[in-house]
Amino acid sequence: MDIIITISSGFFLLVGSFLCFSGGIGLLRFPDFYTRMHAAGVTDTLGAGMILIGLMIISTDLLVFSKLVLVLLLTLLIGPTTSHVLAKAAYHNGLMPKTLNNHEKNNAKETSSSNP
Amino acid sequence: MIAHLPILQVIIPLMAAPICLMLKRTQLVWLFSIIASGLAFAVSILLLQQVMASGVISYELGGWQAPWGIEYRIDKLNAFLLLIISGISTVVLFAAQTSLEKEIPKDKHIFFYVLYLLSLTGMLGIVATGDAFNVFVFLEISSLSAYALIGMGNKRQALWASYQYLIMGTIGATFILIGIGLMYQMTGTLNMHDLSQRLPEVEQSRTVLAAFAFVIVGVCLKLAMFPLHLWLPNAYTYAPSIVTAFFAATATKVAVYLLIRFTFSVFGFSFSFTHIPLQTIFMALGLVGIFVASTSAIYQNNVKQLFAYSSIAQIGYMIVGFSLSTVTGLTATLLHMFNHALMKGAIFLALAAVIYRVGNVELNNLRGLGRQMPLTMAAIVIGGLSLIGVPLTVGFVSKWYLLMALIEQGWWPIAVLILLGSMLAVIYVWRIVEVAYFKEPLNKNSTIKEAPMSFLIPIWVLVIANIYFGIDTRLSVGVAEAAAQSLFGVAL
Amino acid sequence: MVIVAFAIIRMKDLFAVVMLLGIYGLISASFFIVMDAVDVAFTEAAVGAGISTLLMLVVIAMTGRKEKANRHKPFSALFIVLVTGGLLIYGTLDMPHIGAVDAPIHKHVAPRYINDSMAEIGVPNIVTSVLASYRAFDTFGEVVVIFTAGIGVLTLLSVARRKESEEEISSINDSMHEQHLVIRIVAKMLIPFIFLFALYVQFHGDFGPGGGFQAGVIFAAATILYAMLFGLSTARKVINQTFIQLIAAIGVLLYGSVGIVSLMSGGNFFDYNVLASDPIAGQHLGILLIEWGVGCTVASVMIIIFFNFAGRQELHQQKERVQNQEPS
């Protein structure tokens, strides 16, 4: 019986940590603020959720289990809200997302500066 | 109740502070804080008698034995200090009510008294406690309330001076914290008496040396000794004059007490004076401090700044007495603590009266005040004379003991330097006398009346004490002598 | 950790410095956890990462973000720093190694706390038992330090508020509402939970990490969240200034009176054994009352500090708004 528990918790932990890790890398590599927002926001909530579920499976007594449920609920509630507020404040203060036409304008600028 | 005196000493002003916050009218708050400070003064007198009679009193807080719980250890040295601090604070509080009307906005008076009582508690706590970490905690209480009090000054430089004092004071306190941490690491205990027994075993290790260095530097920062004194002149000049009177007479003395307590009681006399050439360093710094501070005092226009620099010079005298590391040397330092508190208290209170009447203390505004405010200016002159060390005043007694200690050691060139230092003091006192008495007031019809009675009583109490203890030195010299012997005889 | 510290030195933009200070506080708190200091991690997280970053932010909102060019005096500073650093490293050469079981501090005073604190005080969390009973006077000094800081901030920053009229408050409230719609709903859900959690931490101090300080700070954090989202004036209506000062004073008095009661009934100043019939119950009662006193003072002082800072910040905003209208 406990083999299944360890395997399943191991599985959840692995997937969770992989998600967090990918979120971290995404945070660094993405060019624009909003794409980084996306990377961080998604992996935060999902990765954390997976790891916490993994921990819940191997937790021994009820008190620890209930605390873990509490932390899970909290992260699920807080994660998206903070990302929402962050994005709204950024947009509200005029941080324009780097949309496709920006790219064309830049490429147009580069090409025009390069060929004459 | 007699058994609980040591703790009552600190608890009375401490509990009075939050109660003051609850009372609404400033009149009531002022009376309440005078009663609290007076009670603390009475307790310190009783304590002194008990200590002189029955030697060291030890009081375990919470009923736990010494190294485990916190212990209050009152011996002759800190009973003497407790007396000075609570005495000065009670006298200064008398003049607080009238002096505040001109300097602090009405709605802040209650906060002033609460902070005043808290800084009094902090100082009494530092002096009374026998536990190293407790010293740090009460040091923070007294310095935090000091920053806030100085910040209440009405001129904008007060804020800047208080900020500088905060930065330097916190660095000093953190140095002391590092020193205590290192000491704790090597001995495993925080109680000073226990430390003094366990330190000799680990004395050779470099950590104890580093701990000693950190504690000494931290205390010297608080002490405003010569190289580290930059915060003191501004802080004392721009603070409300009542705060300057209280701190000039007590704050630096508490730091000198800490210096003596750590070098003699905790680290032991042999360690602190033989291992490191502490003697020569302190002697040199003390002397240089005297001369630099006195010369810069001469060029000051603001009289409060002038006496702030002279305080640094007086601390230089204490350091010289301390660095002699002989019984008479230490007695001279303890004596000078007592006398300096009286002198500076009287002078700064008189300046508070002048500020109350004239508005500021620029030198040329004091023209002809000798005639308009005879009693206050007389107090300043007598205080100045005792600063110089004229016979029949308190200053003479401490200078005399210092010179005796120096000649006893045979270092008569330093004795000559000390006399030269007092000559400098003559110059800056003469500057004030000349302006006040021999110059005509600027506008003929200036109607500056004499300071109100609430100023004159405390000023003249201090001035009479100045003269009385100059003549009948039984109390001051007796206690100082006994304290010095107890420090040299047995380590605590 | 060191990277963050050096980054703070190099960083010019004050806002980034505060952010890095937040991260620095979080790292040091997690370091405390690795080093088994559970209570300390709790307080450092709540205070170091939470409140001090918030206060710095409010101050930066008032004083502007950019830092002027560096001063020409780095060399003398470098010299002082190197000297003290050298002295410290010189000092560490004889130190017992990290985690060495035979270090002097584990032999002299501490074993008594570990071995017979259960017998004498009956509280599982040794840190709380040492904090509240063996060295109760230290904590009393600490409560007074917090009280002094609160009064100090009050004297420096308290501004005489003119009575805002009713509809002005509601107008601010509406403008706040449509601006932060989502957050206010989430906050409405969260704030009662945070208050409950603060009380849990307050009374849980004996068994697990927690106690008066942490509970006070969490309680204040919840009120600050409320004040930020629902506007300072509404928050002031909920908790007015004089009431909060009263609670701060009562907290200190409660703490002191526990000592005085034990004084009256024969024991030394903070001797709880005398409080109740048998010593253990007396200790429990004493520790509970003391934690309660600490919690009240810390919570009310933190609220005072934040309200004064935010009040001063609003004063600035009104002044700027007035300035903007005049010239334009």
Added chain:
Amino acid sequence: MLFAATLAIFITMLLAIIRGIVGPTLYDRILAVNMFGTKTVLLIALLGFVMGRPEFLDIAIVYALINFISVIGVLRYSDTHQFKHSPTLEDPVEKED
């Protein structure tokens, strides 16, 4: 297994710090702090299990709350007028790279 997870979380925190220091605009830094906060919550939960002392979860809860409040605080006080023009100030930087 737990150890691998703690290692992964630790690396993500390092990445977040790098973004925090480098991050051109103000909001990148807030994002880095937010991500760093949530990751520390996880780290503590994992450490609690690695070290076998489940009391750590109280601290994890406090962490989550404090992180939430500080991010709200940052945003609440970052829309005052000084910051209004500064993100756009930094914006041209954004467009060039």
Added chain:
Amino acid sequence: MLMDLFNHWVVITLMMSGLYIVIAQGNLIKKIVGLAVFQTSVFIFYISMAKVEGGTAPILADGITQYSNPLPHVLILTAIVVGIATTALGLSLVVRIKEAYGSIEEDEIQQQDNQALSESNLEKEA
């Protein structure tokens, strides 16, 4: 051997960087941040002193014999509160200085002070 003392040297580098910020940087808020860094590093020094190899957190639980030393934890709880009190007071002073002087750069404030002083001397001679 080196590894054990490594922890102390990390703490010392942090202390020195905090001290450097306080002394070298001109901005008043930067000084307070430096002070906070300096104090936090002292706390880390105390806690790393208290750790016992294989010891767990000082909460009595059955079956565990080896605990790390609780005393430095108590000292640090006091020191953290003292640190936050000093920071709060320092920040309130910075706000007041900003209003009084209009700037929070150390050399500008010094300049304004010296100016005020020289003006008062000038009008004294006049």
